[in-house]
Amino acid sequence: MPKAYQVYQRVLQVGRVFLNRPKADDREVASSLLELDQANFALFAREVGINSSKHLRYTVLPLACLQPPIGPVLHQMLAAGASFAEAQKLLSRYRKRTLGLAELQRAAQEHTWRALLAARRATPDWANRPVWIFPVDKRARAYEGLNPTIAEELVRRYSQPGELVVDPMAGKGVVVQKAQKLGRQAWGSDIAGDGRLVQTLDVAALVEALGEEVADLLVLHPPTFAWFVRNVFDARVEDPPEADYTNWLSQHLGYALPVLKRGGRLVLIVRPEHKPRPLVRQEGILRWAFVAPLELLLSEHELEPVCYHLAVSEDGKEDWSIFVGRKP
Ligand SMILES: C[S@@+](CC[C@H](N)C(=O)[O-])C[C@H]1O[C@@H](n2cnc3c(N)ncnc32)[C@H](O)[C@@H]1O
Incomplete structure (x- = not known):
């Protein structure tokens, strides 16, 4: 049995005997003990075998209450x-409303409260804000x-333990690592995979390798527009690079989507392009050519929207849509 929980149970057990209330529930025992005068409380602490009555008075018993x-x-x-310290930190964040009940319940079920504390330490409450402001990771x-941090949050939010x-x-396989850490099954591949954590595979061959409708969560984090222009875009092709990028993304999404189960979630991560672009006329409307490639792209695939997160790094130098x- 975990050490803190052993202490917690022993305190309540000894408390019941000390108060001579064998049928009282944990909360009743704890609050009655907290009402004892100083001398009796010290006697009780000695009975439990805990040197610090402060620990009992300010940590263990208030938790039981x-x-x-x-x-x-x-x-749970x-x-x-x-540990008691972890439970207290989580309680304090719950009281300050920087952690929600649903998040805590999920962490209790999935045993992931440490990750919750680590992420919150980096940037309190970052994932509950309308725009995710995440800690910088220069590597x-x-x-x-x-x-x-983003990879972990996405896996935790959009998949359950045991799912694929x-x-x-x-x-480099950050999603695979986080998924395994959170008790999910994970498959990672990349055209430039290292063959260990990440298999070497063109996404065009994904269905062949995995089969159809096997994944509960499909994460697609394609190369950015800047990478595409450098590595894929062919200037001899008539389409402007923006439109071409959208077609390219759409094609790659089309390769990957068949592996997703019906009812499964797709997480698509792209970097919006912010450089000013010429205005174009589209369906009679004058608009920026590169306003929102995501919407154009997704309109071609049958997906029910679930959520749209904007994520910006704390130093403002990196952002993701x-x-x-x-999948219906
Ligand atoms: C934005 S990066 C993804 C980075 C990854 N999420 C990580 O954190 O390490 C895009 C990746 O797509 C890969 N890629 C490009 N074309 C591909 C293709 N046709 N099939 C599979 N992977 C491809 C690139 O090698 C690159 O690693």
């Missing part, structure tokens, strides 16, 4: 191995990689 809905969630975490940025997460443009859709 917590009402639903937060009380049972924190007790203690039983699963959380990932250097190769257009997905920021690890597939990333066919996995780069993240579309989440559901």
